[in-house]
Amino acid sequence: MNVAPFTPFLTRCIEAAREIIALLDSGDSALYIKHTQGAGGDVSIGADLECQRIFAKHLLPLAHIDSEESGFIPSPHSTDDIIILDPLDGSDNFLSHIPYYGASVALCNRDRICKEAVVIHFCTQRLIARSGGRIFALSLGDFHRDSISLDSHTFTCANTPKCGIFEKAYSNPHIASLFFESGLKFRSLGASALSIALAHKVSFMLFAGSIREYDSKAGLFLCEGLHINHSRDFLLISKDKQIFDTIMQLLTQGKD
Template sequence: MNTDVSTPLFTPFVTQCIEAAREIIALLDSGDDALYLKHSQGIGGDVSIGADLECQRIFVKYLLPLAHIDSEESGFIPSPSSTQDIIILDPLDGSDNFLSHIPYYGASLALCDGRKICKEAVVIHFCTQTLIARSGERIFELSLLDPTPTSLLSSTSTKCGIFEKAYSNPHIAKLLFDHRLKFRSLGASALSLSLAYKVSFMLFAGNIREYDSKAGLFLCEGLYINHNRDFLLISKDKQIFDTIMQLLTQGKD
């Protein structure tokens, strides 16, 4: 098994994300009761749990020497270095899934310049121990158990899309159902964005937060995207994209 990530295949940002992810996965798998305790409300608006704060602590340990961090839990954390770069961080995307023992949660990290223009992005799937990353124009995925990168390829045999926030938008869900557009609602928006290459579409209803979307949007730049205050729609299939766009416009009338 190849465990050496100090290779030119990876930038310092991706390397540190890999190391942090390994430590976090071991911690989350420990089942420590403190991970499930509720704390105060985070900057992103949700009540933080112990797991949120512990994931943030580990990411800060590995990444703060590289850049400032803007975390969903604590807001702006200054780096001791002279860099202007900033990492937009959701340290535990899918906290409710974690609390409910549903194996679909991870982390989203976007390395941006001082103007918040994304340069690199990583979305980590803690449960499958995999990540999807983009450095410049290079997009790849890898297993944390054997970090040999492979090019991220679109799937040609997808049957379902992902519709996050479907529970609060039954009218849109019915439109999709009526047009035989199958979907699942998985409960971790950043992770779902990173799967847009694999599924038939990814739809988020409402105004998605930057912590959830910054990395995923950078990963998905080559796909069909419509991002506005009412929804975020991404698809690799133009026909499906156009169909859903018509339904969303129809649904607003």
């Protein structure tokens, strides 16, 4: 059995996630108040800022933070590492009481090359992580402070998925029509980082448009080894080469 200790990064992400889940479940009205535009371009709500505050409290001892809400937050300690953070992925889902929102956390070196990554689903209280060369999925309740059995939690999918995920489908009806005509089923779930992290399990994951580093850094690290095309116009990920090639042809056709 492959038992590995938690890294400080994983441990602190778990501690932050538990605190955030309790806060979001509280229903505090301040979480729903709109604030100013964040570094990522969207208007922050109270929940975004509170999630950032909690992550910063736990993670700044390890590294600087580049957050979608506030941009660069320096660590008080001597470090070259930087954490690229989306503290609340799927804010609109949270505002709408749709249970699909979480966080994207990527620990990078000074050149922004990812070393460890975690994508946390706050609603299911599960996370997908890559650390020490392994990708694994766990419930927050599965964690023990000292060690974890990675062999029993390897992130795999035994079944053939019926659907993919198409984020931003609402603003790309021509592509959605091509998918329908080709028999490609999809869902549009509204939290890009969570959806990227699920690319191992679904038929495909497509984000139409230019995706921000805050949303994609951790997920792309988790998806290394899958078929990926990341351009200015879209991000496509699939474990199935035939489906990947089919969608690439449709995307090319959609431009004509």
